[in-house]
Amino acid sequence: MSELTGRTAEELGAAIAAGETSAVEVTRAHLDRIDAVDPAVHAFLHVAGESAVAQAAEVDRRIAAGEKLGPLAGVPIAVKDIIVTQDMPTTAGSKILENWLPPYDATLVRKLREAGLVVLGKTNMDEFAMGSSTEYSAYGPTCNPWDTGRIPGGSGGGSAAAVAAREAPLAIGTDTGGSIRQPGAVTGTVGAKPTYGGVSRYGLIAFSSSLDQAGPVTRTVTDAALLHEVIGGHDRCDSTSIDAPVPPVVEAARRGLTGDLTGVRVGVVREFAAAQGAEPGVVAAFEAGVQTLTKLGAEVVEVSCPHFEYALPAYYLIAPSECSSNLARFDGVRYGLRVGDDGSRALEEVMSLTRDRGFGPEVKRRIILGTYALSAGYYDAFYGQAQKVRTLVTRDFTAAFEQVDVLAAPTTPFVAFPFGSRTADPTQMYLADLYTIPSNLYGGPAISVPCGLSEGLPVGLQIMAPTMADDRMYRVAAALESTQSPRLADQTPEVTA
Numbered sequence: 001m002s003e004l005t006g007r008t009a010e011e012l013g014a015a016i017a018a019g020e021t022s023a024v025e026v027t028r029a030h031l032d033r034i035d036a037v038d039p040a041v042h043a044f045l046h047v048a049g050e051s052a053v054a055q056a057a058e059v060d061r062r063i064a065a066g067e068k069l070g071p072l073a074g075v076p077i078a079v080k081d082i083i084v085t086q087d088m089p090t091t092a093g094s095k096i097l098e099n100w101l102p103p104y105d106a107t108l109v110r111k112l113r114e115a116g117l118v119v120l121g122k123t124n125m126d127e128f129a130m131g132s133s134t135e136y137s138a139y140g141p142t143c144n145p146w147d148t149g150r151i152p153g154g155s156g157g158g159s160a161a162a163v164a165a166r167e168a169p170l171a172i173g174t175d176t177g178g179s180i181r182q183p184g185a186v187t188g189t190v191g192a193k194p195t196y197g198g199v200s201r202y203g204l205i206a207f208s209s210s211l212d213q214a215g216p217v218t219r220t221v222t223d224a225a226l227l228h229e230v231i232g233g234h235d236r237c238d239s240t241s242i243d244a245p246v247p248p249v250v251e252a253a254r255r256g257l258t259g260d261l262t263g264v265r266v267g268v269v270r271e272f273a274a275a276q277g278a279e280p281g282v283v284a285a286f287e288a289g290v291q292t293l294t295k296l297g298a299e300v301v302e303v304s305c306p307h308f309e310y311a312l313p314a315y316y317l318i319a320p321s322e323c324s325s326n327l328a329r330f331d332g333v334r335y336g337l338r339v340g341d342d343g344s345r346a347l348e349e350v351m352s353l354t355r356d357r358g359f360g361p362e363v364k365r366r367i368i369l370g371t372y373a374l375s376a377g378y379y380d381a382f383y384g385q386a387q388k389v390r391t392l393v394t395r396d397f398t399a400a401f402e403q404v405d406v407l408a409a410p411t412t413p414f415v416a417f418p419f420g421s422r423t424a425d426p427t428q429m430y431l432a433d434l435y436t437i438p439s440n441l442y443g444g445p446a447i448s449v450p451c452g453l454s455e456g457l458p459v460g461l462q463i464m465a466p467t468m469a470d471d472r473m474y475r476v477a478a479a480l481e482s483t484q485s486p487r488l489a490d491q492t493p494e495v496t497a
Contacts, residue, residue, distance in 0.1 A: 004029040006490075009075045009169040009223040016074035017063065023056035023074030027118050030076045034120070034167045037495045042142050043152075043162035045081050047121040048088045052076065055118045062116070072226055073116030078168040080159050081122040082129055083214065084203045085109055088119075092205045093127040093137040093155075096330050096337045096358025106203020107238065108172065108214055108231040115230045120168055123158030127360045128327065129176055129207045131155050132432035134183075135423055136362040144187055145495050146457055150416040153183030153432075159217045160187040164492045170227055171217040176208050177315055178411075178436025180215050181448035185411035185460025188450045188488045190477070192216050192224045195467045196443035197242040199228075200235035208322040209240075211315075211440045219489035221449060221478040225253035228470070244468065252471035256478025262297035264476065266290070267404035271308040277431055278413040281454025286410040289451035289461040289480060293408065296479050303403055305396035308438060310389045315437045316430060317373050317386035323363075324370030330358065365426065394442040401466040406476050409435045411448040411460035435462060445470040449477040450488035458488055 004012065004026050015021045031049050038044055059074040079085065082092045084102035091097045105113070112119060126136040134142045134157030144152040145165040152161040156173035160183030163171050173180040175193040184191025193215045204212055216227040232246035268290060294300050332338040332354030333347070340353040359367070373382035400407060413434055422429045439446040444467045451461035461480065465473040481487060 002029040002033065005033045005166040007169070008220050009072055009218060010220070010226060012075045012169060013071045013073060016059070017069070023059040023118060024053060026074060027052050027056040027076050030120060030168055037165050038167060040143065040148055040495050041145055041161050041165050041167070042140060043123055043158045043165060043167055044078065044121050045091060045124050045139055045158070046088050048119065051087055052118050052120050055113070059116045059118065070115045070230065072170070072230060074118060075170060076118045076120045076168050077112060078120050078123045078159055078162045078171040079109065080156050080171070080173050081125055082174055082205045083109060083172060084205065085119070085122065088122060090122065090205070092129070093125040093139065094358065094360065094363070095138045096354070098337065100336055104203065107200035107235045109203065111231050117170070117230070123156070123162055123171060125158055126155035127363050128205070128323070129155040129174055129179055130323065130362050130366055132182060132429050133422065134158060135419060136360055138360055141419060144416045145492050146188065147416065148495065150418050151186070152416065153186040155179040156217065157183050160184055160189050160191065163189045163217050163219055164489070165495050166492070169219065170223060172214055172231070173217045174204060174212055174214045175440065176211045176319060177440050178433035180217060181411050181436050181446060181460065181462060182432055184217060184448040186416040186458060188458030188492060190218045190221055190224050190447065190449055190489065192228060192447040193439065193445060194228060194232060194470055195242065195445045197240045198246070198445070198468070198470065199231050200238045200241050202235055202237040206326040208319040209326060210322060211319060220487065221256070221447070221474060221481050222250070222253045224447065225249040225474045242468070247468060247471040249471050249474045252475040253478040256475035257482045259296055259479055259482045261293060261476065261479050264298045264406070265404040266293055266298045266300045266476065267303040267400055267407045268300060269308065269400070269407060269409060270302050270304050271306065272409045272435060275413070275434060277434070278410060279415065279454060282410050282412070282414060282459050285452035285454055285459035286461055290408055292480060292483050293476065296483070298476070301404060303400040303407070305393070305400055305438070307389065307392040307396050311393050311438045311441055312430065312434055314386040314389040314393070315441060317382050318390065320366040320370030321373045321383045322370070324367045324374060327363070327367055330355065390441045393438055397438060397442045397444065406472050407464040409462045409464070411435060411462040415454050415457040415459060439464050443467050445473050447473045447477045449480055450484070451480065452488070
């Protein structure tokens with residue numbers, strides 16, 4: 001492994017700016033790393049090697065010309081394959097979009113390019129972001145670098161595995177019910193979900209429009225804050241985008257690294273602790289993390305969110321309902337896969353054949369569930385009721401944040417599980433997002449930071465904050481990270497192909 005691939009994004013950006021190394025050298029080091037280990041990890045669906053080197057060379061030219069660039073200029077980044085990119089395929093992990101080349105860049109990709117980051121390629125994921133293990137990718141699963149016989153989390157397992165395996169210092173994921181934070185927890189990386197609307201969704205292929213949010217996957221909290229600052233902000237192309245400045249996330253992360261949380265009130269949700277299914281090792285690591293926050297000066301108090309137990313079932317009505325509407329655009333007519341269009345079949349049959357071959361089992365399951373929930377006679381009983389529960393959950397968390405600055409919880413109930421151990425029982429798979437779903441329902445920011453090991457595998461501690469208070473979560477997460485020497489994210493076992 002090259003010395004360059006072991007550095008953080010912040011360190012690489014500083015070295016490139018100072019002329020200690022070049023963006024081209026850094027990019028080639030990471031491309032070599034991908035060549036060496038990705039056959040074993042399968043984090044990438046597409047690697048844009050020539051394009052990445054050309055982007056890096058342009059950054060070096062601009063630096064040589066005396067241009068003042070951002071702190072991440074020249075740093076490589078991987079992008080989840082549900083985010084459209086004009087110069088490389090975007091498949092959303094599905095056969096229905098195999099080899100599809102979008103005509104434009106997502107807003108966040110445009111911002112990455114303008115800031116001088118080098119896009120290495122597109123990462124593997126559960127099809128249309130529907131899954132918790134990256135086992136539902138149409139192109140095969142991604143492996144966890146800590147144990148290649150185990151899942152890297154989902155749906156953005158490719159982004160988290162790429163960062164954990166040193167194939168990229170930064171990555172972008174998307175989080176609908178935990179798909180940035182949950183992979184971060186089980187791969188020992190940092191995964192941050194910004195406030196809903198804090199990062200533009202223009203150019204994200206929609207799964208559940210009222211829940212989807214893009215965000216950073218990194219090895220340090222400061223790197224996540226730096227990346228958040230690049231991609232955040234208002235976008236007129238996105239009607240859900242918040243017209244407000246990005247909170248001072250980098251300043252908050254740097255303040256947290258001092259290790260002083262005096263005056264910060266951290267809430268622990270009583271109902272989270274009572275939830276069934278959390279592994280003892282995960283609970284022990286979380287409790288140790290909370291004790292660390294106390295030693296740093298935080299006041300830890302218990303709060304109640306009584307409707308938490310209904311968050312998971314409400315989510316699994318809202319998300320499938322919205323996905324059944326969003327995925328109706330994949331009809332074999334406008335773009336993507338088309339099956340059976342030989343002139344002898346009606347449009348409805350071509351559409352049916354295309355969707356049958358193009359969609360995988362989990363996507364079909366959620367479309368059917370969502371379509372049923374939205375159907376005449378059932379809308380009020382299912383989707384309507386789920387939205388009412390969402391309101392109750394939001395009220396609970398709003399009330400909790402009147403008592404505390406942030407909330408702390410385990411990120412996942414269990415560590416990375418072996419491949420195939422949960423695919424036969426979807427409800428067991430859905431439990432992976434038990435602790436992460438509430439922040440998507442109320443729209444607030446949340447971050448997963450490594451807090452220890454259980455059975456030799458990473459455990460994540462989640463920090464949740466009120467909407468548009470993203471800086472709070474970065475401060476607390478950075479403080480917890482400051483106590484780890486070495487950081488868990490720097491201890492990933494070496495992967496061999």
